Amino acid sequence: MSELVVGPDRYRIVGIADLVTPRMPYTIRILLENLLRHHRVPRSQIEAVLDWGSQRSFATAVDLRPSRVFLHDTNGVPLLADIAAMRDVAERPDLVNPRIPAELVVDHSVIADVFGSSTAFERNVDLEYERNAERYRFLRWAQTSLRNFAVVPPGKGIMHQVNLEHLARVVMTDGDWAFPDLCLGTDSHTTMVNGLGVLGWGIGGIDAEAAMLGEAVTMLLPPVVGVRLTGALPAGTTATDLVLTITELLREHGVVGTFVEFHGEGVRRLSLPDRATIANMSPEFGSTCAYFPIDEETIRYLRFTGRPAEQVALVEAYAKEQGLWHQPDSVADYTRTIELDLGTVSPSLAGPRRPQDRIALSAVTPALDAELAAEGRSGAEHGVVGIAAITSCTNTSNPPLMVTAALVARNAVQRGLRSKPWVKTTLSPGSRVVTDYLDAAGLTPFLNELGFHLTGYGCMTCIGASGPLVEELQEAVRNRGVTVASVLSGNRNFAGRISPDVRLNYLASPPLVVSYALAGTMRIDLTRDPVGYNQDGTPVFLHELWPEPDEVTKIIESVVTPEMFAAAYRAVFTGDTRWENLGQAGGDRFAWDADSSYLRRPPFVDGTEPNPVTDIQGARVLVKLGDSTTTDHISPAGAIPVDSPAGQYLAVRGVRRHAFNTYASRRGNHEVMVRGTFANVQLRNHLVPGVEGGYTLSLAEQGQMRTIYDAAMAYRAAGVPLVVLGGAQYGTGSSRDWAAKGPALLGVRAVLAESFERIHRSNLIGMGVLPLQYRPGENARTLGLTGREVITIGGLTEVDFASTVRVRADEREFEVVVRLDTAREREIYRGGGLLRLVLDRLAGTRR
Numbered sequence: 001m002s003e004l005v006v007g008p009d010r011y012r013i014v015g016i017a018d019l020v021t022p023r024m025p026y027t028i029r030i031l032l033e034n035l036l037r038h039h040r041v042p043r044s045q046i047e048a049v050l051d052w053g054s055q056r057s058f059a060t061a062v063d064l065r066p067s068r069v070f071l072h073d074t075n076g077v078p079l080l081a082d083i084a085a086m087r088d089v090a091e092r093p094d095l096v097n098p099r100i101p102a103e104l105v106v107d108h109s110v111i112a113d114v115f116g117s118s119t120a121f122e123r124n125v126d127l128e129y130e131r132n133a134e135r136y137r138f139l140r141w142a143q144t145s146l147r148n149f150a151v152v153p154p155g156k157g158i159m160h161q162v163n164l165e166h167l168a169r170v171v172m173t174d175g176d177w178a179f180p181d182l183c184l185g186t187d188s189h190t191t192m193v194n195g196l197g198v199l200g201w202g203i204g205g206i207d208a209e210a211a212m213l214g215e216a217v218t219m220l221l222p223p224v225v226g227v228r229l230t231g232a233l234p235a236g237t238t239a240t241d242l243v244l245t246i247t248e249l250l251r252e253h254g255v256v257g258t259f260v261e262f263h264g265e266g267v268r269r270l271s272l273p274d275r276a277t278i279a280n281m282s283p284e285f286g287s288t289c290a291y292f293p294i295d296e297e298t299i300r301y302l303r304f305t306g307r308p309a310e311q312v313a314l315v316e317a318y319a320k321e322q323g324l325w326h327q328p329d330s331v332a333d334y335t336r337t338i339e340l341d342l343g344t345v346s347p348s349l350a351g352p353r354r355p356q357d358r359i360a361l362s363a364v365t366p367a368l369d370a371e372l373a374a375e376g377r378s379g380a381e382h383g384v385v386g387i388a389a390i391t392s393c394t395n396t397s398n399p400p401l402m403v404t405a406a407l408v409a410r411n412a413v414q415r416g417l418r419s420k421p422w423v424k425t426t427l428s429p430g431s432r433v434v435t436d437y438l439d440a441a442g443l444t445p446f447l448n449e450l451g452f453h454l455t456g457y458g459c460m461t462c463i464g465a466s467g468p469l470v471e472e473l474q475e476a477v478r479n480r481g482v483t484v485a486s487v488l489s490g491n492r493n494f495a496g497r498i499s500p501d502v503r504l505n506y507l508a509s510p511p512l513v514v515s516y517a518l519a520g521t522m523r524i525d526l527t528r529d530p531v532g533y534n535q536d537g538t539p540v541f542l543h544e545l546w547p548e549p550d551e552v553t554k555i556i557e558s559v560v561t562p563e564m565f566a567a568a569y570r571a572v573f574t575g576d577t578r579w580e581n582l583g584q585a586g587g588d589r590f591a592w593d594a595d596s597s598y599l600r601r602p603p604f605v606d607g608t609e610p611n612p613v614t615d616i617q618g619a620r621v622l623v624k625l626g627d628s629t630t631t632d633h634i635s636p637a638g639a640i641p642v643d644s645p646a647g648q649y650l651a652v653r654g655v656r657r658h659a660f661n662t663y664a665s666r667r668g669n670h671e672v673m674v675r676g677t678f679a680n681v682q683l684r685n686h687l688v689p690g691v692e693g694g695y696t697l698s699l700a701e702q703g704q705m706r707t708i709y710d711a712a713m714a715y716r717a718a719g720v721p722l723v724v725l726g727g728a729q730y731g732t733g734s735s736r737d738w739a740a741k742g743p744a745l746l747g748v749r750a751v752l753a754e755s756f757e758r759i760h761r762s763n764l765i766g767m768g769v770l771p772l773q774y775r776p777g778e779n780a781r782t783l784g785l786t787g788r789e790v791i792t793i794g795g796l797t798e799v800d801f802a803s804t805v806r807v808r809a810d811e812r813e814f815e816v817v818v819r820l821d822t823a824r825e826r827e828i829y830r831g832g833g834l835l836r837l838v839l840d841r842l843a844g845t846r847r
Helices: 025-038 045-049 071-091 120-143 158-166 188-196 204-211 237-255 267-269 272-280 295-305 311-323 362-375 399-414 432-440 444-449 469-481 508-520 549-559 563-570 645-652 669-675 709-717 738-746 758-766 823-830 836-841
Strands: 002-006 011-014 060-063 070-074 102-105 149-152 171-174 177-179 184-185 199-204 217-218 225-228 259-263 289-290 336-341 349-350 359-360 385-389 425-428 484-488 502-505 616-626 695-698 704-707 721-725 746-753 770-774 792-796 804-809 812-818
Touching: 002 311, 025 045, 025 060, 025 259, 025 289, 045 060, 060 823, 070 158, 070 204, 070 217, 071 102, 071 120, 071 237, 102 158, 120 149, 149 645, 149 669, 149 709, 158 184, 158 188, 171 311, 184 188, 184 204, 184 563, 188 199, 188 295, 199 758, 204 217, 204 836, 217 738, 217 836, 225 237, 225 267, 225 746, 237 272, 237 336, 237 349, 237 359, 267 359, 272 289, 272 295, 272 399, 295 311, 295 563, 336 823, 349 362, 359 362, 385 469, 385 508, 399 432, 399 508, 399 549, 432 444, 432 549, 432 695, 484 508, 484 770, 563 746, 616 695, 616 709, 616 746, 669 738, 695 709, 704 709, 709 738, 738 758, 758 770, 758 836, 770 836, 823 836
Parallel strands: 011 177, 070 102, 070 184, 102 149, 184 199, 225 259, 225 336, 259 289, 385 425, 385 484, 484 502, 616 721, 721 746, 746 770
Antiparallel strands: 002 011, 060 217, 171 177, 349 359, 349 502, 616 792, 695 704, 770 812, 792 804, 804 812
16 A cells, blocks of 8 residues: 555555556556455456466456446446345345445437427427436436435436546545546446546446446456557548548457557547547447546546546546556557558548448448449439438547537538438537537537537437438338438447438448538538539539638637536536426335336346256257347347337337337336347348348247247247357447347347357356357358257356357257356356346345
């Protein structure tokens, strides 16, 4: 233990400066401090960190304890429902309580129903409360009844932008102790605060609730990939273009399961918002985190966003004392280094269904034609823009991007251009500060003139809460098969995510979103073709609308102030009158409503002791999926179709169609969510080729095509266990615990895949579903698996965390790797899942 003096204050710290070397990555230094501060950690883990970089170190699992847990409402509600259920069965409910600070931001529930109107914001918020009042009352119960738990009410902003601009401490204190702000969140984009020098990443809701209740988060010590940035961005390019380039580059190199650290002279040329834009999309390039060490830019940003002077002083003093202050001329012994010259970045989009599929702006039309041809579609009417959304924390946290977009809008209006009438135009920034500085700069009227009125402060389109298309276009999609595109300034564009009526989704910078709204089609080369024509028929080009960098800088310097951030966050935990008038019921135990369609007591903690692990005998394949199956495919977040099993469930219970809401909003009801599992409207299950959506062959019913939910229930009635066959990168996307909970409730015992995304693999284990990985060079195709086989998986009773087991598929046998990578994961699997294990470890667990 050491002492740190900062002005009049004295802090106790665990000194690491004498233990680290200049060649140790900054992220590993933070892990070292965390292990040293928690005395229950075995010495072998600390020795492995000090020996980081050796093969032995990479085979060592470490037990980390986050400083705080960060949640949003759609993942937070089921997490809190689990905790409420634990309180129901606990002898001492007050012991089932967060042990560390936990903060929840309500930002995932507002839908862009109303747009293009000055009343859009208020009307969308009214609808949000009408649909979600029951969920919000539950959150108020949690805020009242749980210790160490705070809620940021609706309308304050998107969680990651709120975290970046206000909640993140960088260095935390507890009494007279000071230590790094190690922030783990239930959303994979928790990595956004990596741009601020905060080490954090996304974990599943199952791991998050365990961490809240005092359990360690176990992980293998990761490789650390260094990304060396050189040069400077060319004029006319944006931070969005840069992050799409980085996403493409790092996906090609393969960084899944690694920490990424940025260094090099190019880092010093990136503002902190630019760094945060890059860090936000760490999940898109597959890394666990994307870290920018603390430096002068970090301190400048903390002051700029109105953090208290004493907190800023503590961050600087602590970082310098502990060897966490960035030394530009020192380079760590990274596992490997990837280089990028910023000067090579060009204007880009990514799509139409993966963030890593970057397209140069000049190549959009041929890429579109190739995509349509692959789907057997042709004709000029395909490729019209149905949605143009300035949305998401990724880019709306970046003032230069937002001001550039507003100036493009101003210049377009002044030249007589307007958005095309079939384009749904929405503005849903991640912070009230955004609209404050756009108002102060006098730019809001120009965005309004193009239809980009404020629709809400929340994820909205990026999470799939895009609302209906313009009516005439929606009719063309549903009745004439027109293929429509969306352009959004978000981070996710997976198939079926943005809207069930939109097949092509492109990520782009905010100014390009405005540009495509003006054009109304993707069939355009914005580097050469006119974006539109004025009243005289004169062509107007994008380069004529694009502002000079000096103008953007001058506007930001003149209107964006620390006082603006201070005012926006002064009452961040206080809601408006709608929130305060919800009413609330306190008490140690939540009063469940048996008639609720939003909140049902979850079944995961019921029962007595878990059944012992047994071999999987006579299983059938529920679904056979291809590469890059995302958690959106497994557990969609968007609108609930009326004819789906979930829609039928709600209709039978008297819920009217307009009140179905989204899957994301109903994650507190396991009956809805289990029916929504594998229900993505664009899911392609190889058992039913040529069919899209949540369907499969029910081999328990003579091979009939049924919904996946109905087939699973038939298998359950017949006592048949289920498995899933997947491809490479199974479970990419959001840290969605229902993508594991849903399959578990359907009866899935194991998933066989070529590779797993980190968070989803952890979630599967947390729900007692076994992740099995084909050996290198093997997959379902090379092994000749059709998905119609009877599957037996033996040897599970002797399973070790580094073992293989044998799979028998009819007459074919092969070995697979058991992806229980640590002793802790093996313990969780054998214990029947993480929730049951946590409950049994709490004092006085069972009544």
